[in-house]
Amino acid sequence: MSLSHAEYPGAKPGKWWQSDVLKWLLIGACSLFTGYLVVLMYAQGEYLFAMLTLVLIGAGLYVFANRKAYAWRYVYPGMAGMGLFVLFPLICTIAIAFTNYSSTNQLTFERAQSVLLQRQFASGKTFTFALYPAADKWQLQLINPNDGKAYVSAPFSLTVPEEPRLALQPQEQAPAGEKATLRVITQNRQVLNTLVAVLPDGDELRMSSLRQFSATSPLxxxxxxxxxxxxxxxxxxxxxxxxxxxxxxxxxxxxxxxxxxSPGFTVTTGWKNFLRVINDEGIRQPFVSIFIWTIIFSVLTVIFTVAVGMVLACLVQWEALKGKAIYRVMLILPYAVPSFISILIFKGLFNQSFGEINMMLSHLFGIKPAWFSDPLTAKSMILIVNTWLGYPYMMILCMGLLKAIPDDLYEASAMDGASPFQNFFRITLPLLIKPLTPLMIASFAFNFNNFVLIQLLTNGGPDMLGTSTPAGYTDLLVSYTYRIAFEGGGGQDFGLAAAIATLIFLLVGALAILNLKASKMNFD
CATH class of the missing domain: 3.10.650.10 (MalF N-terminal region-like)
Known part of the structure; x- marks a missing residue:
């Protein structure tokens, strides 16, 4: 750490940009800019963003300006990223869960009131209008449809209007030139809506349609x-x-x-959204059903992918198998293909009328399962597809873990006359399960929120009937929350979706803790 001239009186002073002057100038500029951003966000009603900006930038300025906090400079970026991308979205979600925030209630009370006060209604005279070019400007002509009298304004600019109020004077003849087309009026509609045409008698007119100016009053x-x-x-x-x-x-x-x-405004509703999940039969019933299916789906996916991956890993590691390299490449290919492409391909293969799978089943067994309309077969299809997508990862892990098992164990087992199945269940499986447990827990958590698979393959269908919110038999909690937030028939209910997302966070956290304790992992 370098010491300043004040700390060493005999040292020669450095240039001004090498001293603390530049540092404090930069800190002062950042502080002023931060203050401006915070005030601007607060004025716009974005209180959470204002607080986040103040805390993160204020902490950053303290850490990088104070020599005593030098060690925190290495920790601060990670902590700031954690706060910005993990804690802040979580806090926002929980805060929204206690409000009525939705597609119809997005504004603050002051903003909603301001929008309503800006509305106008036609309260008097109505004139047809036309625009005529005047050099690089335009002239507005109003014509009274009752007596045919015309009024013309002075030239004005449509790009940057000097004055929104235009004084009109009587004029029998139309201005020179060809009047503007409807396309020109449409392109400049935003500027024309700000103009106020003032007649000689003092009446004020505003644009009420693409061809009319009318006397308007606040609604x-x-x-x-x-x-x-x-x-x-x-x-x-x-x-x-x-x-x-x-x-x-x-x-x-x-x-x-x-x-x-409309529009409405956001208000605090307390525990109303959470109570709706409990008290509303149309929400509670699909929520419980979807929660149970989500757990079953996650558990079965982990079991199937681990089982298939482990068996295939043992097979491709078999010494007597010829062409092992080719088999390994072929079995790992599903992992190399982007998952959304594989899902869309399977969606076509499982097509009930033209899919290759049903065509094959029809020729062999005379059956055509309703993969997308029957709840049980739809769930089976999802498990099949997800097993195909997940087994290569588990196979790769098992292939690496198999290399760590000593050959002496199998040699001793062979001397005792053990069969391959006995070797697998008494040596291979116990030695693989323990190191795979943390990865199995991570796989469970991932599949608990496997939104892409459900959205692309079934979109949650087949739909449940008699529910208050859109819900399907193959929906997971995460896709159910998405449908409430963006596909609700009565409006996008972000407050209820945030409440369910909060419950999902608590459930996943509780399940993760239970899994960690069950696997005897140390939390400390």
Missing amino acids: YSLDKDGEALKNNQTGTLYRPNTDTGFYQAVNAQGQWQTESL
Whole structure:
């Protein structure tokens, strides 16, 4: 560590860029930029992002600016990455689980109120309009359809309008040039929507369609309390309902009516989403069924892939087998092919009408299983495909572990007259299972959340009937959560999906702990 001139009075001072001046300038600039980002995020209502930015960058500045925290410079990138990509998404998911966040309730209360207050309705005169070129600018012409009077504005720019208010003057003749086509108007619609045409009598008109300007008024206005909205067209009063997250109509007695305004706003619902999973029969029944199937699928996948991989590893390691190298390459090929390609190929092979598998079964046994419409055969198909995708990995591991088993054990077993099956179950299997246990636990956790297989092969089908949320017999918990979040018929319910994702996290964590304890692994 270098020491400064102040620490060695007799040392010659270095150049300014070699001193601490540049370092503190950079730290100050980063601090100002961080403060700007935090304030900007906070103003936009992104409180979690603001806190994350403040904590990560603040900690980084402290670590890299303080010599006493020098050792933390090697740990900080990993901890920051863990916080950014693991802890932060987890915290966000748990936070969303306690809200009504959905496709209809995405905005904050202030933002939803602002959107509603910006809505307009045609309240008076309506004029047809046209645009005429004027050098590199344009002129707006309004024509009263009742008396045919025309009004024309001064030239203005559609790229960067100098003034959104255009004063129009009576003019009998249309401006020179050919009026703009509907395509030009459509391309510049965003700018035209910001213009306010002011007639000589003071009336203000706004663009109401691609061919008309109309006198408009705000559709909603704030009541005296600053929260309730009044419909200026119908007189209906709407108040914010903090239970549903919508502005909802009220009658003269202040009682809620069925009509509500969209967009809604996010509100804290407490344990409502979690209680829905427990109390709603249309959610609880598919959730329990899918949870049981997810565990069965994960356990059977681990058993089948390990069994097939271990047996094939023993076969290709057999000394008497000729052409072992060719067999190894052929058996490892499924692992080399991208999984999504293999899944799509199997989807075609299992096609109920034209798939090669059903054609072969029909010729041999006279049967055509309904792979995609019957729940039991669909689950069997998924296990078959996933075993095909997973066994090469286990086979490669077993091939390496078999090399570590001493040959003396098999020689002693041969002297005792043991058969190959006895060698496998009494020597090979016990010596392979123990080192494979951590990998089997990892495989279980991976298949517990095997979203790609389900999404590409069956999309969760066949669908369950009578459920409150979209659910299928082959859905895993992760694909069930995805369907709730993005395929819900009543709107994308991210709050409920986050609640189920939180439960999945707790379940997987609990199962992982149980597996680790069962395998007698040391946590400390």
